[in-house]
Amino acid sequence: MEKIAFLGLGSMGAPMAHRLLAAGHSLTVWNRTGAKAAPLVTAGARLAESPADAIRDADVVITMLADPAAAHAVAEAVVPALRPGTHWIDTSTVGPDTIRDLAARLPDGVTLTDAPVMGSVDRAEAGELWILAGGCPLPAPVRTVLGHLGHITECGAPGSGAALKLVLINAVIGGVALVSETLRLGQTLGLPAELVRTELAKGPLSGAVARTFAEASHFPISLAAKDVSLATAHTSLPLLDAVHTLLTAHPHLAAQDLSRLRP
Incomplete structure (x- = not known):
């Protein structure tokens, strides 16, 4: 099972992270407001002190952030710490320009999949999100992890999902x-x-x-x-x-x- 780091535990991120924890993945979480991570920590997740700490041993990194500014701020912290072989999945709604900006900053051997979702909290809790994935074909670990969250529509080139x-x-x-x-x-x-x-x-x-x-x-x-x-x-x-x-x-x-x- 992939080791997952999940960054961003808002109204959508938290139930998505719970789905991955329930599926048996080793999960490390980070949120700007740490108190929001308490239910996940109680359920077995590890709370990281920083974004860089969260992704240190991760095979898959998932971000669910509010806007492009938040995505860029987290990228400042995580990009230098990404290891070759790591798969980054961004499920935020930030648009294709931001995805291209993030992809251009990645070190060699790291993939970025844009996978924003359609559906609200109820569908996130049920694992029934509609996932719009760019950067296809999807790496096997990415497909496995996203499969716990809902139905995947492969959209094409990087940025097409966004x-x-x-x-x-x-x-x-x-x-x-x-x-x-x-x-x-x-x-x-x-x-x-x-x-x-x-x-x-x-x-x-x-x-x-x-x-x-x-x-x-x-x-x-x-x-x-x-x-x-x-x-x-x-x-x-x-x-x-x-x-x-x-x-x-x-x-x-x-x-x-x-x-x-x-x-």
Whole structure:
């Protein structure tokens, strides 16, 4: 069994790390806020003092970080400590540019797989994430480890997984924003909220309606805004620009799930 270092134990990273520990892997964990690692340490993981300490003996390093700035900060610590033969899997949503930047810094003999995930906390806990993997064909240890977390879609060249994640997640965010606005329109026109929701769910927006009313998901609005920014940096996307304005209009909701957009 591969020795795994897992860096980043937020709402998604923690349940993913639990899945790997339950599968029998030797697991070392690190998080900027060490207290978040306590349940994993109780379950048998080792808590590292630093990112470099975490990866010291690892065969596979997994990062699940909030944004490109966090990814670059961790890279500063771990890249000098990576050993030849180590496989680095980044499951964060940071975009293809950041993946290319990280890959360019790797020492010889180290691989980087971009493997961002679709799905929220509930799917992470169940091992049912949709994993978008770039850098194919995948090394065998990488495929084994990711297999504990969900279903793998091989996307192609390095960075392609990160690119597809931006496409898919922005479709979700834009869909939720559109459903939220149509619900508000129905409210303004005096229609019963349940009637509008039920009828919307019968049409092509059914998936977006389901996500708008999801109860077991946690995708903070601040991270949704970050994902939209990563997409709009690549090309002109007027609709998503408007969505970004919506996402950032109410700072007090930044830590709340995306479903809070609905009226």
